[in-house]
Amino acid sequence: MKIKKNVAISDSGFIFNPDTGESFSANPIGMEMLEMLRDGMDYEEIRKNILDKYKSEKDTVEKDYNDFITMLKQYNLIENDGQKDD
Amino acid sequence: MEKLRYERPLIRKLESDMPNKFGSRTEFLPKTHIDGIAVKDLINDYGSPLFVISEKNIRETYQSAKKAFTTRYPKIQFAWSYKTNYLSAVCNVFHQEGSWAEVVSGFEYDKALANGVSGKKIIFNGPDKTEDDLRKAITNDSLIHIDHLDELYTIIELADEMKQKPRVAIRVNMDTGVYPIWDRFGFNYENGQAWDALNKIMRSGKLELVGLHTHIGTFMLTAQAYGTAAYKLADLAIGIRNRYNHKIKYIDMGGGFASSNTLKGAYLPGTDTNPTFDDYAEAITSALINSDFEPGNLPLLILETGRALIDDAGYLLGSVISNKRLSDGRRNTIVDVGVNLLFTSFWYDHKITPAREFTHYVEDTVLYGPLCMNIDVIRENVSLPLMNKGDQFVIHSVGAYNLTQWMQFITLRPKVVMIGSDGKPYLIRESESIESITAYEKMPEHLKSFKL
Amino acid sequence: MTDKKTIKIAVTALNAIDSPGPGVSVIRGLREAESFDVQIIGLSYESLEPGIYMHDLVDKTYQIPYPSSGTSALFERLRYIHEKEKLDMIIPNFDAELFSFMKLAPELDKLGIKTFLPTVKQYEEREKFNLPAFGEKYGFNVPESKAIHNIADLYSIGSTFDYPLVVKGKFYDAGIAYNIDQAKSYFNKIxxxxxxxxxxxxFVHGTEFNVTGLGDGEGNTISAVPIRKQYITDKGKAWGGISISDKEMLDLTDQFISSTKWRGGFELELMKNKEGKFFILEINPRIPAWVYLAVGAGQNIPEALVKLAMGMNPKPFSDYAVGKMFIRYSWDMIVDLEEFQQISTYGEL
Structure with a gap:
C-alpha cells in the first residue's frame, strides 16, 4: 500500500494529484496517515502510532483505516502496481 | 502524556461549483446542554434515544405569542391544540399559562376533561364527532365547531331531545390566495355553503351561534393569507348581524403558523424566512380592526396555534450506531432515532448537531434510522462532523406532532423528560415495555402452544 | 486638489463566468469612481470564482458560508472579516443571498458597516410569484404568473395558461415550455x-429590453439606463448590448422608483409587445452583471450606490451616452496552484 510518488501533500492539508489535476483536503489525522503511508509504514505500525497518540480503540482505528484506504483508492491516490492489500 | 481526542481520518475532493442549495450548512456548533443539563447526563440517566421538552421554552414562546397579539388587539384567547402534543404535562403548562383546550376527537376531549379543563373552555373541532361525543359536549356546554351538514342536523336533533341550547360555531373554508385550499373541512365561503349553514342554524332557533372558525392550512409561510381569512370571517359576522341582528362572540382563526423548521425543498433555512408571531398577529388583527366591526365591540379572537408554540421546545437526543459507505462511496451514518419517532423528518430537514465539540472537519452523510425498513431516512444529505459509534447528537425543534404521531413499530418508544422551569429533569412519560404492547393482545386457546 | 477619501468595500458575486455574477463589473465601476478611492475585499463562496484571482481589482478575498447556512453563520464570518479589515460597506450582488443581507443590515450597521439594500417589503413585493399583485398595486402591465409547489399542479394550470409558458426558478433559471412534458422537465431541473x-x-411575445437603475429610497431616480441586449447566450445571458434612448422606458422606470420608493440598485426586464405596450417580466433587486455599460455610458451606478450608503448625497444623473455598446469577452488568467490551495484550505487569499 503506497501513496503515488508524485502526489503533493502540503502541511495545510492540501493534496494535489498531478496525474489527474484533482485536489483534495484532509483533516489532521488523515494527513498523519498519509505521511505514514508515504513513509512506507504498514498497517500495524500505523495503528500503533495512532493508538499511542490518540484515545481510541483497535477496532475503531482498523475500521477507519480501511475506510480511508478505500477512499484513497477511489480517488486514485494509491500506487496501482497490482499488489494486493497487505 | 495525555492522549489526544481521536477523530476518524478524512480525505475529501475539492470540487468547485457555483452556489446551490446543497451548499454545506455549518451545523457542527455543538448543543452540549439543554436548559443547563448536559445531554450526556440526560442520556446516561434516561437512555438513548430520548425526547426532552423544555418547560422554560414553552412558557417563553407562549408569552411572546401572546404579547404579539395582545399589544395589537383587546381580546385574545389561546386554545391548546391537543393533537400537536397531548402529553398531559405539556398540556398543563399551556393550561397554566391560560390556554383553553382545542380537541378533534372524543379521546382528546376526555383527555382535556381529565386534565381538569372545564367543559366550557373546550373547543371541539373535527369531522368525526360521534353522537355520544356530541351529547357529552352539549351537557358540558363546550364550544362545538360544526364541520358538515350531517353534524349540524344531529346537533339540532340532540338539542331538541336534550332540551339544551348547544353553543356552536361553523368552520369556514375559503380561498386566501394560498394553494391548495383546505376545502375538505367545514363550509365554503365563496360558493355560499357557509351562508347556507348559518341560515339553517339561525332559523332552527335551537342552537346558539357563538362564533366563526377557520383553519386555512398548515405551516403557512405567508402571514397575509391570515389577513384575507380574517377579513372574510369578519364579513360573515357582519352579515349575520345585519340579517339576524345577532352578534357572534368570537372569531377563531385556527392554527397553521410555521415554526422555525426548514421545509424540505426550501433554499433558505426556516429560522431566516418563516413569519414571526408579530407577522401573523399584524395580518390578522389589522384585518379585524379595519373591518366593519364597531371599534368598541370587537369579537374575542381565538387562536389554536400548536406547532409554532411547541416545536422549538422539543429535542430528540440520540446516538450513532455505525458509520458505513454506500456502494457509490457516499458516507452514511446509522443512528438510533428512526422515522418511527421522528415522523416530521418526512416534512423537514431537521437541524441536527453533535452533543460535544468536534473539529471543523465535516463530511456529507445520509442519516439512516435503526429500522430495518428502506423508508427510515432522517436526513437525505447533511454535513456532520466526524462522529463515530456512540457519539451523541441533538435533533432540534421536534416538539410538534412527533409525540402524537410516533409509531410503535419494530421497536418500543423511549422515555420523555421535561426539564422544568426550576432546571430539574422530570420524567413525563415512561418508556414502553413489551407488556405495554402485549397487554392488549388476546390469544385464542388453540394457538397457545406449538412445537418446532 | 484635495485628498480623496479611501473607502473599504466588500463585494460578492466574483463569478465572472459565462453566466456571470455582477461583482467584477461593480468593482470596475468602483475603481473608476471620481469622488473616492476604494479598497476592495472580495467575498466568495467557491474557490474558482475568477474575481478572487484578479489582484488588480480585488485586494483580498475571504470565503463566506452559503446563504443556506443561515444568517447567524454568515454574520459570524462577516464579523471575523470586519475585525481584520474594518469594512465601511458591503455590496451583495447575488439574488439568493440578498435576503440574508437585508436581515443582517441593522446588525451590520451597528458594527459600522453600511449597506444600501431594498426593504424586505420591496424585496417580497417584486418576487416573481407576487408579480401579478405587484402589477395591480402599482399599475404596471405584467404577465400572469403563479407559484406552484407540486409538479401535479402543472396539469391544473392549463385553464389559466396557454402554451408556450415560462417556467422560472425562485432565484434563477428559466425555460420556455411548449408542452406539458417540457414544463415538467423544467420543473424538475430548476x-x-x-x-x-x-x-x-x-409567455409574452415581443422584444426584450432592460433597464438598470438606482433609487434613493425616497422615491427619486438617481440613475436609469435602458439597453437592448444584442446577443444572448444559450444560458440567456447578454454577451453584447447597447444603450438606447426611450422616453417611455425612462418614464416607466421613474414610475417604478417613485411608486415603490425603491431603495438601491435594480434591473427591470421588460418586454415590448406588438402593440408597443411594455410588460415588466421581472424585477431583479440588485445591480445586473452588465452594469459596466451604464458606467461607460456616463452613469457610475456603483459609485452612486456607495455615496447613498455613506450619506454623500449623490446628484441624480441627468444624461447618458446613447449608442454605447458592451461586448463581453472571456479571458484566461494564469494562476498558480499555491493561490488555489490558499483559498481552498484557509478560505482567504
Whole structure:
C-alpha cells in the first residue's frame, strides 16, 4: 500500500494529484496517515502510532483505516502496481 | 502524556461549483446542554434515544405569542391544540399559562376533561364527532365547531331531545390566495355553503351561534393569507348581524403558523424566512380592526396555534450506531432515532448537531434510522462532523406532532423528560415495555402452544 | 486638489463566468469612481470564482458560508472579516443571498458597516410569484404568473395558461415550455437546484429590453439606463448590448422608483409587445452583471450606490451616452496552484 510518488501533500492539508489535476483536503489525522503511508509504514505500525497518540480503540482505528484506504483508492491516490492489500 | 481526542481520518475532493442549495450548512456548533443539563447526563440517566421538552421554552414562546397579539388587539384567547402534543404535562403548562383546550376527537376531549379543563373552555373541532361525543359536549356546554351538514342536523336533533341550547360555531373554508385550499373541512365561503349553514342554524332557533372558525392550512409561510381569512370571517359576522341582528362572540382563526423548521425543498433555512408571531398577529388583527366591526365591540379572537408554540421546545437526543459507505462511496451514518419517532423528518430537514465539540472537519452523510425498513431516512444529505459509534447528537425543534404521531413499530418508544422551569429533569412519560404492547393482545386457546 | 477619501468595500458575486455574477463589473465601476478611492475585499463562496484571482481589482478575498447556512453563520464570518479589515460597506450582488443581507443590515450597521439594500417589503413585493399583485398595486402591465409547489399542479394550470409558458426558478433559471412534458422537465431541473416554489409565467411575445437603475429610497431616480441586449447566450445571458434612448422606458422606470420608493440598485426586464405596450417580466433587486455599460455610458451606478450608503448625497444623473455598446469577452488568467490551495484550505487569499 503506497501513496503515488508524485502526489503533493502540503502541511495545510492540501493534496494535489498531478496525474489527474484533482485536489483534495484532509483533516489532521488523515494527513498523519498519509505521511505514514508515504513513509512506507504498514498497517500495524500505523495503528500503533495512532493508538499511542490518540484515545481510541483497535477496532475503531482498523475500521477507519480501511475506510480511508478505500477512499484513497477511489480517488486514485494509491500506487496501482497490482499488489494486493497487505 | 495525555492522549489526544481521536477523530476518524478524512480525505475529501475539492470540487468547485457555483452556489446551490446543497451548499454545506455549518451545523457542527455543538448543543452540549439543554436548559443547563448536559445531554450526556440526560442520556446516561434516561437512555438513548430520548425526547426532552423544555418547560422554560414553552412558557417563553407562549408569552411572546401572546404579547404579539395582545399589544395589537383587546381580546385574545389561546386554545391548546391537543393533537400537536397531548402529553398531559405539556398540556398543563399551556393550561397554566391560560390556554383553553382545542380537541378533534372524543379521546382528546376526555383527555382535556381529565386534565381538569372545564367543559366550557373546550373547543371541539373535527369531522368525526360521534353522537355520544356530541351529547357529552352539549351537557358540558363546550364550544362545538360544526364541520358538515350531517353534524349540524344531529346537533339540532340532540338539542331538541336534550332540551339544551348547544353553543356552536361553523368552520369556514375559503380561498386566501394560498394553494391548495383546505376545502375538505367545514363550509365554503365563496360558493355560499357557509351562508347556507348559518341560515339553517339561525332559523332552527335551537342552537346558539357563538362564533366563526377557520383553519386555512398548515405551516403557512405567508402571514397575509391570515389577513384575507380574517377579513372574510369578519364579513360573515357582519352579515349575520345585519340579517339576524345577532352578534357572534368570537372569531377563531385556527392554527397553521410555521415554526422555525426548514421545509424540505426550501433554499433558505426556516429560522431566516418563516413569519414571526408579530407577522401573523399584524395580518390578522389589522384585518379585524379595519373591518366593519364597531371599534368598541370587537369579537374575542381565538387562536389554536400548536406547532409554532411547541416545536422549538422539543429535542430528540440520540446516538450513532455505525458509520458505513454506500456502494457509490457516499458516507452514511446509522443512528438510533428512526422515522418511527421522528415522523416530521418526512416534512423537514431537521437541524441536527453533535452533543460535544468536534473539529471543523465535516463530511456529507445520509442519516439512516435503526429500522430495518428502506423508508427510515432522517436526513437525505447533511454535513456532520466526524462522529463515530456512540457519539451523541441533538435533533432540534421536534416538539410538534412527533409525540402524537410516533409509531410503535419494530421497536418500543423511549422515555420523555421535561426539564422544568426550576432546571430539574422530570420524567413525563415512561418508556414502553413489551407488556405495554402485549397487554392488549388476546390469544385464542388453540394457538397457545406449538412445537418446532 | 484635495485628498480623496479611501473607502473599504466588500463585494460578492466574483463569478465572472459565462453566466456571470455582477461583482467584477461593480468593482470596475468602483475603481473608476471620481469622488473616492476604494479598497476592495472580495467575498466568495467557491474557490474558482475568477474575481478572487484578479489582484488588480480585488485586494483580498475571504470565503463566506452559503446563504443556506443561515444568517447567524454568515454574520459570524462577516464579523471575523470586519475585525481584520474594518469594512465601511458591503455590496451583495447575488439574488439568493440578498435576503440574508437585508436581515443582517441593522446588525451590520451597528458594527459600522453600511449597506444600501431594498426593504424586505420591496424585496417580497417584486418576487416573481407576487408579480401579478405587484402589477395591480402599482399599475404596471405584467404577465400572469403563479407559484406552484407540486409538479401535479402543472396539469391544473392549463385553464389559466396557454402554451408556450415560462417556467422560472425562485432565484434563477428559466425555460420556455411548449408542452406539458417540457414544463415538467423544467420543473424538475430548476426545483432540484433552487428549491420551491416554481413560477409559471405567461409567455409574452415581443422584444426584450432592460433597464438598470438606482433609487434613493425616497422615491427619486438617481440613475436609469435602458439597453437592448444584442446577443444572448444559450444560458440567456447578454454577451453584447447597447444603450438606447426611450422616453417611455425612462418614464416607466421613474414610475417604478417613485411608486415603490425603491431603495438601491435594480434591473427591470421588460418586454415590448406588438402593440408597443411594455410588460415588466421581472424585477431583479440588485445591480445586473452588465452594469459596466451604464458606467461607460456616463452613469457610475456603483459609485452612486456607495455615496447613498455613506450619506454623500449623490446628484441624480441627468444624461447618458446613447449608442454605447458592451461586448463581453472571456479571458484566461494564469494562476498558480499555491493561490488555489490558499483559498481552498484557509478560505482567504
Amino acid at each position: 426545483s432540484a437546484k433552487w428549491g420551491l416554489p416554481i413560477i409559471i409565467q405567461e
